[in-house]
Amino acid sequence: MTKTAKSDDLGDAATLTDSSGAGESRPRRAMTVLETRHLSRSVGQRLLVRDVNVQVSAGEILAVVGPSGAGKSSFLRLLNRLDEPTAGTVLLESRDYRSIAPRELRRRIGMVMQTAFLFSGTVSANISFGPRQRGEAMAPTQIATLLERVGLSGFSDRDVGNLSGGEAQRVALARTLANAPEVLLLDEPTSALDEASVRGVEELVLGLVQERRMACVIVTHNREQAVRLADRTIVMEAGRIVAAGATREVLHDS
């Protein structure tokens, strides 16, 4: 069933999950990995995110689009608990994420930000940062494999100061993947890249989500990018969902 919702309150989140807009080539969705229930956040009198209900399944990409200031990035930050919800919650594999230790939660819900924010040093030091926080060492072969997957073979010993924007974003992606997350959050990951790099990162994201069966949420202001990447899309305005459903239908309707 494909269904487009346009409402201030989308009600039962299940209607969104059922409304898979995947292309014919995409496999049928598996279990729900990430679910938000009436997720809201306000700071002072300002409502940044208001009563958002969505579900994302393994191997699925959900795009979040909307104008500047719509609350897209605020919503994404709530998903890995970088910010605290003021109402509602998030379920990770049916478990309330507040019952999961924050560090463990963020290992499982990886996030790539708009800016790569690499740590000074080599590419390999950045890649192994996450596992190192848990006292795990990454073998050079593991780092090389990961770099090869993101199209940066031989970059292991490079200083991050010498990378282009596209390369830095790929390192940021590889660094997140080194934690083997179940959910991948992408906050405008290509907004600072040239067209060629954008396409490269998009293909990479599509391939990785399929391979690793991750649930993926991508915030983008670029509607064409949402069409190219996402199975389903939600449109946010003033912190709330105003449209949701299969990407082509939602973006065509709105």
Next chain:
Amino acid sequence: MIAELQSSIGGDVLMGLAQAVGAIALCAAVVTLCRWQAIRVGREAAASMARGLVQMVFVGMVLALLLQGSLLIGSLILLMMTVAAAFTAARRLQGLDGGLLLCFWAIAAGAGTVIAAMIATRSLRADISILVPVGSMIIANAMNACAQAAERFRAEIVTHVGQIEAGLSLGAEPAATVAPYLQSAVYASLLPRLDMMKSLGLVWIPGVMAGMMVSGASPVYAAIYQFVVVAMILAASGIAGLVVTVLMRSRVFTTAAQLALRPTEVPSGSRASVPIESERRL
């Protein structure tokens, strides 16, 4: 006590006032020189000098009374100085809950440890007439180091929100994400004290040594004692800087390992500048 006060307002005071008149005359000449270049500081300079002179005469009279008191009074004076120093340093921490208390503990830890160590090693006599002036010098330096470290640490955090949250997003311990900024803040707060130590005797001869020599002490002993005092100032500064940043570190993250000290979330385009919010701790 009154007799002591009266004796201190004797010939020395008249001589001091005459010297003050000379100093004021020199300052007035500089003000005139400034006026020649259309730099008008006359009114402000006159007010500042009048205020400074009155304040110092008042402090001198109060000290003349207090220095006749017991060690307990001396300790109370140092405690009051520490509270005043905490108020001053806490101005750099506006927006952070409990900033005043953080500064108080940091300055008290730095100055208290060092003063206790000096008394224990007999570098400082437990005599109010020595304890208060030397103690105040140590408290003042601990206050400066505390304020500098706190301000630098806060500025580093606000400047590096992205890096810190990138680290948190990768599952890092909150303390690990701010470790480089804590280190640079403490180091920066110690730099003036380290420079002071390096230039000791070469660029300046500090007041304690000068005072001891004027009162007839051996110049070599006065020099060594001055080194001891500057070293203790460095130690007090280091402790104060470390304590304030470590205490701040525990306040800038919530119990859910979220960075609380970050620019307010404002939809882009709605406001040009963003204040720093300190979120309610969970």
